[in-house]
Amino acid sequence: MNPDRRNRQIHNALDQWLRNGQIDTTTHGCIGELYPLTQWDWRSLGRWFLTFGAISLAAGLLLFLQEHVTFTLVTLAVSLSSLTLGLFVVGRWLPGKGLRMLGSTAVLLGGLALIGVSFVLGMIYSDGSGNWPALLLIDLLILLVLSYALGNVLLLTLCSVLFFVWFGGRTGYVSGWSAYWFGMNYPLRFLSAAGALIAAGAVHLRCEVSLLARFRGFAKVWISCGLFVGEMSLWLLSLFGSYDLIEGPWHFAENGELLMFNFLWALVSLSVLAVGVRRRFGMLIGYGVTFLIIQLYTLFFTQFAETLGWLASVLIAGGSLLALVVGLESQRQKRRSSKSEVRA
Structure with missing residues (x-):
């Protein structure tokens, strides 16, 4: 078997065991260092090209x-x-x-x-x-x-x-x-559906250890769908509040209502991020970070952009986004160097 493919399968198994609570983070890290991964998964890229090409x-x-x-x-x-x-x-x-x-x-x-x-x-x-x-x-x-x-x-x-x-x-x-x-x-209907999907995905993930072993990986789809639906619902709720049928003037929510939903959205995204970091679940980390950034930029454009002016707002948003990308890339390079030193 190709070493890269073998190591990828080992890391997938380790991630699954960590999410199931069968090993701790220390054991996960120690074993994972014995099976290093290449920095770029060309096979994964090829599969996506194949799908989109078809x-x-x-x-x-x-x-x-x-x-x-x-x-x-x-x-x-x-x-x-x-x-x-x-x-x-x-x-x-x-x-x-x-x-x-x-x-x-x-x-x-x-x-x-x-x-x-x-x-x-x-x-x-x-x-x-x-x-x-x-x-x-x-x-x-x-x-x-x-x-x-x-x-x-x-x-x-x-x-x-x-x-x-x-x-x-x-x-x-x-x-x-x-x-x-x-x-x-009600946008809350989507939020309720999201909760049901995530719960079903969590149960599915547990059952993939034994009963649903042949469907390993399916739980990620359930959880991903629930997270996307839930985060999008909270985005709308943070902007417009929870509104009924609209039959005339647009619904304007009170500031207290919008503040409550913004707080709930931030709490959910931070919780998703925390669980992702704890369980080494990359998908959860991605969702948490992405929607926290979206929330920050949404608050900036809804609360400050009009006061600052659109030209200054766009410059600030663009500059901060570039700084964020540079910072994340710098951290990634540091982690890569640290891993190389440990293996050496």
């Missing part, structure tokens, strides 16, 4: 067919159904040839094609209600089952995107706004 190729093919081939809705439904089935078959066949990542990508494209089939069928059998979120819910349930049946984490990632769009679309549809974020009855 999606771009499929999009280009669809555009070509749209321009040069005339389809009726029925013909289009049959064609997309055949494409969906073919992609799933190819996706199951390729791993047997040693092309596991390419097979996973084919299954992901099959999931996207399935969504297209549902919308075409929706147009054929439309009753005029315009309830498009119902189609996404059907797709979500089907793809969620397939994600676990096929053991495909990319398909589960697509499910998280579908949930985000369905939940917002459904809430907006019910409110009568025909809108997305700003059409929901």
